[in-house]
Amino acid sequence: MSGADVFTMDPGEVHKSVETLFDVESEVEAQTGTLAEATGSLAQGLTDSSAALGPALAEAADWWKTLRAGGFAGLCGNTGEYLAVCAEEAVEVDDYNAGDFASYADHDRYPGRDNEHASARPDW
Amino acid sequence: MSDMSWKDLRGLDCAAVRDVGEQWKHYVAKMAEQSERLRTDVIDGHLSADNYESDTADLVREQIDLFTGRFEDDLSDYADIRVATTLVDAADALEAEQKELTEVVGLIEEHDFEIEGGPREYEVNPTGHLHRAIWLHLDPPQWLCDRAGVDKPSAWYDVLDQAEVLAHLTCLYDSANELCGQYQDWLRAIMSRAHDADDDAAAVLAAMREHPPELPPQFGATYDDLIDDYKDRLSEEVASEMEAIANGESDMSPEQVNEWWESLSDAEREALIAEHPEWVGPTDGIPVEARDTANREVLDDRIGDLDTRIASIEAQLATLNGDPNAAGMYGQSGADPDELRAELEELRADRDGLAALQDRITDDNGDPAVYGQTDQQYYLMDFGTEDSGQAVVAIGNPDTAENVNAYVPGTTADLQGAAGGLMNRTETMAYDAWRREDAGEETATVLWMGYDAPDTIFPEATQTKWAEDAADDLESFTQGVRATAEGDPSNLTLTGHSYGTTVIGEAAATEGVDADNVVFVASPGVTVSTADALGVGDEHVYATTNSLDPIALTPDFLLGENPNEEAFGGSTFHSDHGSWFTNNHSTYWDETNMAGRNSMAEIVTG
Numbered sequence: 001m002s003g004a005d006v007f008t009m010d011p012g013e014v015h016k017s018v019e020t021l022f023d024v025e026s027e028v029e030a031q032t033g034t035l036a037e038a039t040g041s042l043a044q045g046l047t048d049s050s051a052a053l054g055p056a057l058a059e060a061a062d063w064w065k066t067l068r069a070g071g072f073a074g075l076c077g078n079t080g081e082y083l084a085v086c087a088e089e090a091v092e093v094d095d096y097n098a099g100d101f102a103s104y105a106d107h108d109r110y111p112g113r114d115n116e117h118a119s120a121r122p123d124w
Numbered sequence: 125m126s127d128m129s130w131k132d133l134r135g136l137d138c139a140a141v142r143d144v145g146e147q148w149k150h151y152v153a154k155m156a157e158q159s160e161r162l163r164t165d166v167i168d169g170h171l172s173a174d175n176y177e178s179d180t181a182d183l184v185r186e187q188i189d190l191f192t193g194r195f196e197d198d199l200s201d202y203a204d205i206r207v208a209t210t211l212v213d214a215a216d217a218l219e220a221e222q223k224e225l226t227e228v229v230g231l232i233e234e235h236d237f238e239i240e241g242g243p244r245e246y247e248v249n250p251t252g253h254l255h256r257a258i259w260l261h262l263d264p265p266q267w268l269c270d271r272a273g274v275d276k277p278s279a280w281y282d283v284l285d286q287a288e289v290l291a292h293l294t295c296l297y298d299s300a301n302e303l304c305g306q307y308q309d310w311l312r313a314i315m316s317r318a319h320d321a322d323d324d325a326a327a328v329l330a331a332m333r334e335h336p337p338e339l340p341p342q343f344g345a346t347y348d349d350l351i352d353d354y355k356d357r358l359s360e361e362v363a364s365e366m367e368a369i370a371n372g373e374s375d376m377s378p379e380q381v382n383e384w385w386e387s388l389s390d391a392e393r394e395a396l397i398a399e400h401p402e403w404v405g406p407t408d409g410i411p412v413e414a415r416d417t418a419n420r421e422v423l424d425d426r427i428g429d430l431d432t433r434i435a436s437i438e439a440q441l442a443t444l445n446g447d448p449n450a451a452g453m454y455g456q457s458g459a460d461p462d463e464l465r466a467e468l469e470e471l472r473a474d475r476d477g478l479a480a481l482q483d484r485i486t487d488d489n490g491d492p493a494v495y496g497q498t499d500q501q502y503y504l505m506d507f508g509t510e511d512s513g514q515a516v517v518a519i520g521n522p523d524t525a526e527n528v529n530a531y532v533p534g535t536t537a538d539l540q541g542a543a544g545g546l547m548n549r550t551e552t553m554a555y556d557a558w559r560r561e562d563a564g565e566e567t568a569t570v571l572w573m574g575y576d577a578p579d580t581i582f583p584e585a586t587q588t589k590w591a592e593d594a595a596d597d598l599e600s601f602t603q604g605v606r607a608t609a610e611g612d613p614s615n616l617t618l619t620g621h622s623y624g625t626t627v628i629g630e631a632a633a634t635e636g637v638d639a640d641n642v643v644f645v646a647s648p649g650v651t652v653s654t655a656d657a658l659g660v661g662d663e664h665v666y667a668t669t670n671s672l673d674p675i676a677l678t679p680d681f682l683l684g685e686n687p688n689e690e691a692f693g694g695s696t697f698h699s700d701h702g703s704w705f706t707n708n709h710s711t712y713w714d715e716t717n718m719a720g721r722n723s724m725a726e727i728v729t730g
Contacts (some may be wrong), residue, residue: 006177013175017166021188024158035151042144049136050127053214054328060207063333068202069155072195072340076162079187080340081720083171092180 007092014087021080022110025073032069036061084110126322129243133318138219145211152204152237155195188304190340190354197337201365205383206332207378213377217321217636221314224659228310235267237304248308250300262286264296272299306654313542313633313657320599320635326376334373337361362392363400370403378577378604381409399419400681406506407701408604412523416492419504425483426509430475437468474509477539481507481515484543495519495551498558500568510577513539517547519554520568522605527567528614529553529728530601534622535585537577546571552713553619556725558627567729568614572601585623586682590653591630598627599635606638615730617641622674622675622709625650625667628685632658640664641727643713645720646675649683655694665694666727668720670701672708697723 039061047054081101086092101113128136167185176184181362232239236254241247250258258264262277263286270277277285289296306687341350368374369381374383385393393414397404401418404410446459485502487493492501500520508514522528531553537652550571557567575594578584598618605616616639620628629650631637636659644650644667655662667687670674680686688696699720702711712720 008177009181011174015168020161020165024161027158028155028222031151031189035147038147039144042140045137045140048482049132049504050129051132051136052126052322052326053141053329057207057211058328060329060333064202064207068336068339069195072191072198075187075191075340075342078344079184079191082343083184086180086184089557092178 001023009087009090011087011090013081017082018084018087018110021076021083022113025076028069028073032065036065053060081113102111125241126319128315128318128322128328130239130246130315131230132227132317133222133225136218136222138215141211141218141616142215145208145215148203148208148211150712152199152208155199155203159196159199161189161191162361165631167580181281182468187340187343187351190358194339200387201384202332202336205380205387206328209380209383210328213379214325218289218318219321220659221318221321224314224656225311225318226316228307228656230679232307232311234615235300235303235307236265237307239311239611244312244319246308246311246315247249247302250304250593257546258289258293258296258300262289264289267459268296268300272296276562276668300402303655306656306691309633309652310653310657313652313659316634317636317659321339324375324377328377328380329373335368339470362388362396366396366400366403370400370407374530376409377607378409378600379607380408382411382604382607385410392668396437405504406508407598408605411608412505412518412521415505416503419507420486420492420707423478423504423507427475427478427482430471434468434471434475437464437471440464441468474513477543478507478509479511480540480543481517495554497551500554500558505570506574509539512579513542513573514539514575515539515542515571515573517550518568518570519540519550520566521606522568522570522614523610525566525613525614526570526612527557527617528560528570528605529557529563529567529617529619530570530572530605532572532598532618532620532624532627533577534620534626535581535622537573537624542573546573549621549713552721553724553728556721557728560722560725560729562729565729569728572618574598574601575627578586585648588626588630588683590623591627591651592634594627594712595631595635598631599637602638615640615728617643618730619643619645619724619728620715621645621712622648625687629658629684629687632660641666643667643724643727644687644694645724646673646709647687648675648678649685650687651684653680653685653692655687655692663691663695665692666697666723667692667694668697668712668723670699670700670708670717670720672701672704675709699723 040058043054043058043061045054047058085101167188171181171185173181174436229239232248236251236257237248238251239246239248254265258268264274264276268277272292274288274292275285275294277289291430308658338354340354341347364373365384367461369376369384388396397414397418401421405415405419405422407415440459441461441464441481444459485493485504492503494501503518503521504516505518506514506516524534531550533541533549537546549571554567557569561567574597576590578587578590584590600614606613618637618639618641620626620643622645625644625717626646626649628637628642629652632639632642633652639660641664642658642660644665646669647667650658652658655665658665665687669688676686676688678686685692697720699712700717701708702714702716711717
């Protein structure tokens with residue numbers, strides 16, 4: 001039963017959760033990028049044919065990539081970083097900001113997520 | 125707005141559009157695997173309560189569940205239903221028009237005609253080469269001589285036949301111009317439908333970015349302030365989406381609406397029907413059973429509201445200066461008795477019309493009535509009191525029937541008619557179809573009075589504006605029938621009577637109707653000069669007018685070519701007239717016209 005008095009954690013398992021979150025973030029970004037590229041190419045062809053669908057499709061693909069899939073990927077990353085800090089500190093984390101992750105980031109465990117990556121986040 | 129020229133449409137790579145649509149569908153499946161990883165490997169796996177238990181752990185699990193759910197909804201609502209379906213549907217629609225375009229352009233070139241003008245007002249005219257062949261060389265092409273009934277000169281010295289050509293120049297030109305006019309109508313109809321498909325697709329994609337639901341907030345300093353608001357909005361989300369669909373703000377096609385409806389849980393669908401029947405009832409793409417349940421609820425409420433308003437006005441009139449008949453006098457409320465009386469009259473007409481409709485489709489126990497001759501239930505698919513009133517009522521369920529026949533009535537159609545004579549005709553068609561059906565087969569017959577019909581023959585029924593206003597709704601209705609069909613698509617026939625044929629012609633030529641057959645009964649004109657322009661294939665276009673029907677006297681310049689004429693290119697079937705003393709414009713579903721009724725039933729039942 002959870003509550004203020006309860007705290008149990010297996011940091012290794014939590015770190016695996018973080019890895020999954022970061023991996024999903026990366027997969028979503030990569031596959032969305034590929035799809036957006038193919039869609040953009042089609043949209044340009046349609047625009048050249050004076051089809052109204054062309055510009056609308058280009059904007060829709062960009063919107064999806066940046067705000068919806070991009071937003072989801074960002075939430076995966078943000079939650080992963082928060083969890084990573086929890087695992088490092090092994091206590092309840094009340095006041096979190098992305099800078100906390102930067103200071104705890106383990107480059108061997110999370111390759112590619114360095115300080116610059118974290119500091120690019122909006123709540124740094 | 126779509127600015128495609130006919131050359132743009134001809135060169136469009138529809139396969140590429142479909143391919144990218146399929147890529148989006150594949151992407152949705154791949155992304156669903158990622159969201160499943162978060163649920164299985166994280167929430168129920170590494171981050172389960174066995175490995176991490178605390179307030180923070182609960183919070184994180186809830187957060188992952190929230191944003192994963194949001195992504196799954198986004199994948200369904202946007203990536204799949206909006207983007208992928210829009211691309212695949214647009215590819216299908218544009219490809220169909222592209223195919224017809226190739227055919228008509230081939231014919232235009234083959235006949236030595238040329239296309240002039242802009243994308244929305246194309247003209248087809250004889251080329252200079254054809255002009256010279258007729259005028260200068262007195263040697264028109266063989267097809268034109270055949271068409272005009274003139275012998276083609278066999279050589280330059282065949283002066284006799286050249287003299288005949290000279291004598292029939294007007295006839296030859298009329299013949300060439302008539303064909304030009306038909307190809308022009310056909311070309312314009314193709315481009316109109318292509319522009320419509322293009323604009324519709326663009327509108328769906330633009331609308332989806334207008335008011336998207338927010339994503340859950342990220343962890344950080346403001347998380348606690350934002351997360352409760354997010355959860356509150358989440359609970360209202362389905363209703364908001366339904367409202368946007370019903371109001372037309374989502375611009376989704378009936379097929380997309382159906383996909384969205386099917387993506388909801390049973391509880392969500394039941395809640396929408398119970399709490400917002402006014403949105404569910406009229407929406408094409410929602411199954412007919414659900415629409416019927418919702419519309420009957422709204423109909424009941426609407427009649428109750430009208431009773432309340434009528435009682436209120438009657439009370440005001442009764443108390444105005446103690447003299448309810450006083451004209452031009454003002455009581456304490458400041459209301460004008462003349463205005464109140466006029467409003468009362470309108471409200472009573474609406475109330476009586478709706479009550480009559482309700483009586484017709486409801487049995488003595490208050491349950492949906494059944495048409496005794498065919499043992500089929502009445503389904504209320506839509507209704508309204510705006511202008512002359514609207515009513516869409518099915519006898520038999522179009523979602524499960526093998527055949528669907530939608531009857532579009534003409535001038536003076538109103539709510540009282542929908543509950544009376546127009547429903548009688550609908551029942552007659554249902555009965556006629558039932559007599560011809562094979563065992564185990566069902567035909568649903570729909571009275572589609574989903575438009576404001578002209579109130580007068582002159583001047584209203586001589587104008588196309590009523591048909592133009594109805595076109596989009598009739599297109600949507602046919603798409604809705606397709607979208608909600610269970611199993612194989614039904615054999616869908618649109619049967620118009622009088623001005624109803626003009627409505628069908630206009631909708632088919634400008635928006636496109638997803639129908640297998642169109643039947644024009646007693647048509648004053650269908651806005652185009654050739655069956656080819658209707659987009660259903662000329663072999664699926666039928667017309668009939670009895671020999672005593674004065675509608676045959678309607679000049680072509682008012683509402684377009686009479687589809688009974690041979691040059692129109694459809695098929696015709698015989699209808700018997702009634703007695704000399706009856707209005708033979710309205711005898712097509714009488715027992716005096718069993719020949720015509722049997723022909724219609726044969727078309728409807730395939």
